[in-house]
Amino acid sequence: MTSKCHSLKDLQSRLTHFGFRGEALASLREVTGFLTIECRPTGSDETYCKTFIRGKPYQAAVSETKRQSSGTTVTAVEFMYNLPVRRKRIKEAIDLEEIKFQLECIAVIHPQVQFMLVF
Incomplete structure (x- = not known):
């Protein structure tokens, strides 16, 4: 949910960046016991992974999981644990x-x- 949309026109023009510059992911990080963000950029064969445990970030690394296509996967476990x-x-x-x-x-x-x- 967001407070940045005030009309139907806002939905058509503001939803081009899924989360308004990552603010949704930052909020999710704060209320999730375990959060992983895996991303394979277009044109790359490697998948990168960033993990957060109870809001604490761990070093980003190349993921052991190989993705078949480019894109991002966000996995949240223990939602609203705190x-x-x-x-x-x-x-x-x-x-x-x-x-x-x-x-x-x-x-x-x-x-x-x-x-x-x-x-």
Whole structure:
């Protein structure tokens, strides 16, 4: 979610950078017990990986996992580990449906991007 969209026009013009310069990833890092970001740049055979454990960064490295195509994968485990009150308020079935709906909307707007939700 973001507070930077105030109209439908904002959605059409502002969603070109998925997270407004990485702010979404920084927020996710703070509330996730284990976060990995794996990226294979276009034109490269190597996949790079950056890991965060409870917000603490670890050195970026070449990933042992080889990607078949370019792109980025973000994996978050132990979501809201440090916010027990908010975690208790999550209603898995309802919130999961909302997350799925939001991802589907973004996927329709950007068919060239592959999204996968694993729960």
